[in-house]
Amino acid sequence: MTVAFDYSTSIGPTSLPNPILTASGCASSGKELAQFFPITELGAIVTKSIMLKPRSGRATPRMAETPSGMLNAIGLQGPGLELFIENDLPWLHQQGARTIVSIAGETVEDYAILARRIRTQPGVVGIEVNISCPNVENRGLVFSCHPDTARAAMEAVRRNVGGDLPIIAKLSPDVTDIVQIARTVADAGADGVALINTLLGMVIDTRTMRPRLAQKTGGLSGPAIRPVAVRAVYQVREALPHLPIVGMGGISSGQDALEFVLAGAQAVSIGTATFGDPQAAIRIKSELEQLLIERGFSNFSDAVSYAHRAEQ
Amino acid sequence: MSSINKRAKQISAEIISNKKVGAYHHITLTVGEIAQLIKPGNFVAVAVGGEDSRMVLRRAFAIYKSSMDPLDGGIVELVVAPHGSGSKWLCSAPIHSMIDVILPLGKAFGIPVNPVNALLVGGGYGSAPLFGLAEALKAKQCNVDMVLGASTASKIYAPQEGKRSTNSMIFTTDDGSLGLEGMVSSVIPEIIEKNNIEIIYSCGPMAMLEAVTQIAAEYGLQHQCAVEESMACGIGVCMTCVLPVRGEDGIARMVRTCIEGPVMEGSDILWNTGRKVPSEVWGAL
Numbered sequence: 328m329t330v331a332f333d334y335s336t337s338i339g340p341t342s343l344p345n346p347i348l349t350a351s352g353c354a355s356s357g358k359e360l361a362q363f364f365p366i367t368e369l370g371a372i373v374t375k376s377i378m379l380k381p382r383s384g385r386a387t388p389r390m391a392e393t394p395s396g397m398l399n400a401i402g403l404q405g406p407g408l409e410l411f412i413e414n415d416l417p418w419l420h421q422q423g424a425r426t427i428v429s430i431a432g433e434t435v436e437d438y439a440i441l442a443r444r445i446r447t448q449p450g451v452v453g454i455e456v457n458i459s460c461p462n463v464e465n466r467g468l469v470f471s472c473h474p475d476t477a478r479a480a481m482e483a484v485r486r487n488v489g490g491d492l493p494i495i496a497k498l499s500p501d502v503t504d505i506v507q508i509a510r511t512v513a514d515a516g517a518d519g520v521a522l523i524n525t526l527l528g529m530v531i532d533t534r535t536m537r538p539r540l541a542q543k544t545g546g547l548s549g550p551a552i553r554p555v556a557v558r559a560v561y562q563v564r565e566a567l568p569h570l571p572i573v574g575m576g577g578i579s580s581g582q583d584a585l586e587f588v589l590a591g592a593q594a595v596s597i598g599t600a601t602f603g604d605p606q607a608a609i610r611i612k613s614e615l616e617q618l619l620i621e622r623g624f625s626n627f628s629d630a631v632s633y634a635h636r637a638e639q
Numbered sequence: 640m641s642s643i644n645k646r647a648k649q650i651s652a653e654i655i656s657n658k659k660v661g662a663y664h665h666i667t668l669t670v671g672e673i674a675q676l677i678k679p680g681n682f683v684a685v686a687v688g689g690e691d692s693r694m695v696l697r698r699a700f701a702i703y704k705s706s707m708d709p710l711d712g713g714i715v716e717l718v719v720a721p722h723g724s725g726s727k728w729l730c731s732a733p734i735h736s737m738i739d740v741i742l743p744l745g746k747a748f749g750i751p752v753n754p755v756n757a758l759l760v761g762g763g764y765g766s767a768p769l770f771g772l773a774e775a776l777k778a779k780q781c782n783v784d785m786v787l788g789a790s791t792a793s794k795i796y797a798p799q800e801g802k803r804s805t806n807s808m809i810f811t812t813d814d815g816s817l818g819l820e821g822m823v824s825s826v827i828p829e830i831i832e833k834n835n836i837e838i839i840y841s842c843g844p845m846a847m848l849e850a851v852t853q854i855a856a857e858y859g860l861q862h863q864c865a866v867e868e869s870m871a872c873g874i875g876v877c878m879t880c881v882l883p884v885r886g887e888d889g890i891a892r893m894v895r896t897c898i899e900g901p902v903m904e905g906s907d908i909l910w911n912t913g914r915k916v917p918s919e920v921w922g923a924l
Binding site: 354355358359361362363375380381384386387388390392394396397399404406407549550579599601602603606 | 875881916921
């Protein structure tokens with residue numbers, strides 16, 4: 328007799344039919360991928376970080392491929408909050424997709440305004456707070472790299488979003504102690520953390536003998552960063568046993584996703600892998616389910632944090 | 640369903656031929672029925688390196704030709720320059736191996752309703768999509784002149800059968816090893832005047848497209864160019880292949896060349912911005 332596998336998960340107050348999400352900035356707002364698989368079959372679509380105003384982003388070259396990864400400096404190109412609410416969110420809602428909106432601000436007040444506008448939109452099941460952005464009020468230092476600014480951004484969002492919509496802080500791994508930042512944002516009201524954002528890197532073109540990217544530095548993603556991400560998830564889970572974690576960083580197979588789940592992730596996001604394979608997320612969804620069943624799990628939740636169990 | 644990528648499919652395609660032609664490789668894939676949806680100017684995005692590849696990004700290639708073959712069904716032909724690690728891998732792929740391809744992608748060249756005098760300008764392997772375009776224009780009774788340029792003779796891609804679709808073909812090379820010595824831009828004005836050219840189509844390096852745009856503007860001609868910006872995905876999610884492009888409202892925005900291009904009106908593009916976003920660019924599409 329086969330017993331149905333329970334693939335559902337939850338992030339704070341939100342329940343999802345499965346733990347597979349897109350990673351912010353790697354699926355736009357879903358329209359591009361809809362041709363390749365039914366986006367409603369994912370746990371949720373995490374949209375590209377949206378800012379208050381339309382934004383051109385950085386100059387090109389914005390991208391360089393690296394061994395098992397890539398460097399990008401897109402610079403949060405996007406239509407701005409109002410067009411996003413007008414065009415992208417209604418489309419996602421119409422499809423029946425569950426949407427986690429990623430928001431990015433230049434000031435603490437930006438985060439408050441974005442959260443206030445997003446919280447009431449239909450189809451939104453969560454808000455990801457991308458605090459890996461430069462704070463224009465504080466010498467352009469990235470919010471998530473200091474506990475005080477990370478806290479300020481999260482408190483601004485929390486003040487504007489009720490308890491029924493989870494807010495998830497997306498953290499940068501470019502810090503000395505990611506556990507300290509995770510603890511800070513949890514204290515500031517975050518319902519969960521997304522681990523990890525890209526790592527800052529550089530590629531120098533040996534032909535031109537200058538940095539390859541116009542922006543010089545960029546964020547490193549892809550399988551090259553996976554062990555860093557798994558480590559971050561494991562450490563935060565160990566320190567904060569009850570804080571929901573969305574794990575990401577170079578997941579390109581079910582096996583990769585399983586590492587994050589065992590390390591402590593309630594959900595996983597598929598990012599760079601989508602560039603190489605538009606169907607990566609939906610493929611990983613079935614691969615992970617298969618691996619869990621093979622290992623004797625009857626529900627997904629039992630596998631979360633399983634790597635932390637006591638030695639026999 | 641969304642209107643973006645609406646005809647595209649991700650398929651496993653068999654390489655049925657892979658031949659070195661000059662500096663390039665002519666590669667033929669069987670793709671099935673989807674070949675019928677391909678229009679000149681469309682491109683494919685190929686996964687490279689095989690399983691466990693350390694190359695995580697797709698490579699975009701212009702489609703040279705597509706057709707329904709009585710024996711092989713739908714086929715797609717590519718002309719690939721083995722420049723980087725991804726294109727080298729593809730050029731060395733053995734016959735009968737399978738590759739993961741997404742097609743057809745991007746906006747195609749616009750074909751005029753009535754017969755016109757068209758000039759097609761290609762640089763290097765950028766000539767590839769122009770032969771299919773020439774055939775489509777010929778089918779509309781257009782007069783088709785072609786100018787192909789490259790640094791040297793081996794980098795001119797001009798198969799015999801391609802020449803049948805053109806009324807005239809001129810070559811230019813930087814070293815004079817084939818045709819006229821010099822760049823394509825030096826011969827275009829004369830052709831425009833002599834043959835009463837009404838529209839220019841181009842494909843090749845960005846500097847060439849910019850030069851052609853300038854000439855088209857001097858003669859007040861429409862100029863459809865297929866741009867080549869490096870892409871990570873080819874399907875509109877990575878946001879790396881952008882160019883500053885002026886919209887119908889006169890406002891310049893960063894647009895994805897994989898979705899809004901690769902074929903664009905040359906005069907709408909803000910060319911050669913020197914690794915900077917021009918100050919007039921506002922927002923994005």
